[in-house]
Amino acid sequence: MRLIPFATATLIVLATFAAQAHDFQAGVLKIGHPWSRATPKGAAVGAGYLTVTNNGSVPDRLVSVSVPGVADKVEVHEMSMKDGVMTMRPASGGLIVPPGGTLSLAPGGYHLMLMGLKAALKEGDRLKGTLVFEKAGSVDVVFNVEGMNAQHPPPDDKTPGMSDHKM
Numbered sequence: 001m002r003l004i005p006f007a008t009a010t011l012i013v014l015a016t017f018a019a020q021a022h023d024f025q026a027g028v029l030k031i032g033h034p035w036s037r038a039t040p041k042g043a044a045v046g047a048g049y050l051t052v053t054n055n056g057s058v059p060d061r062l063v064s065v066s067v068p069g070v071a072d073k074v075e076v077h078e079m080s081m082k083d084g085v086m087t088m089r090p091a092s093g094g095l096i097v098p099p100g101g102t103l104s105l106a107p108g109g110y111h112l113m114l115m116g117l118k119a120a121l122k123e124g125d126r127l128k129g130t131l132v133f134e135k136a137g138s139v140d141v142v143f144n145v146e147g148m149n150a151q152h153p154p155p156d157d158k159t160p161g162m163s164d165h166k167m
C-alpha cells in the first residue's frame with residue numbers, strides 16, 4: 001500500500017506541470033495550448049484552436065470535440081479557397097494526426113467551431129472541453145480564452161450567409 005501515496009504525489013506533480021505548460025497528454029498524443037477567442041456580445045459561434053503532436057507510430061484521428069455548458073455542439077472545420085473566396089466547412093471524418101507529425105488548428109486553417117454559445121466568451125475564461133480520438137480515446141482539456149484580436153487575424157470570411165461566422 002506504500003505505492004498509493006507515492007502515485008498520488010506523482011499525479012499531483014504531473015497535474016501542476018501540465019497546468020503551467022498548458023499541455024495535455026492522451027497516450028502518445030500531446031495536445032498543446034488549446035485556446036479560444038473572446039466573442040462579441042450576442043455572438044452565436046466561437047472558435048477553438050490547438051495542436052496535436054503524435055509521438056506514436058500509427059496515425060490517429062480527431063473525431064469529435066465537446067465543450068459542455070458553453071456550446072451546444074462543436075464542429076471541426078477546414079478552410080479552403082473556392083473561386084478565390086475562403087470558405088469553411090465541417091471536415092468530414094475528422095482530422096488525421098500523422099505519426100511523428102503535428103496537426104495544427106489555427107486561425108486561417110483548421111479550427112473548432114463552437115456552435116450555439118450559451119454566453120459570450122470573455123478573455124480569461126477557462127473552458128473545459130473533451131477531445132475524442134479514434135485510437136487514443138477521450139481526453140479532457142482546458143481552452144484558455146484570449147483577447148478578441150489574439151494572434152493571426154484570419155482572412156475575411158466572404159461566404160454568403162455566414163456573416164456571423166468570421167473565424
Ligand SMILES: [Cu+2]
Nearest residue numbers: 077088113167
Ligand atoms: Cu468554421
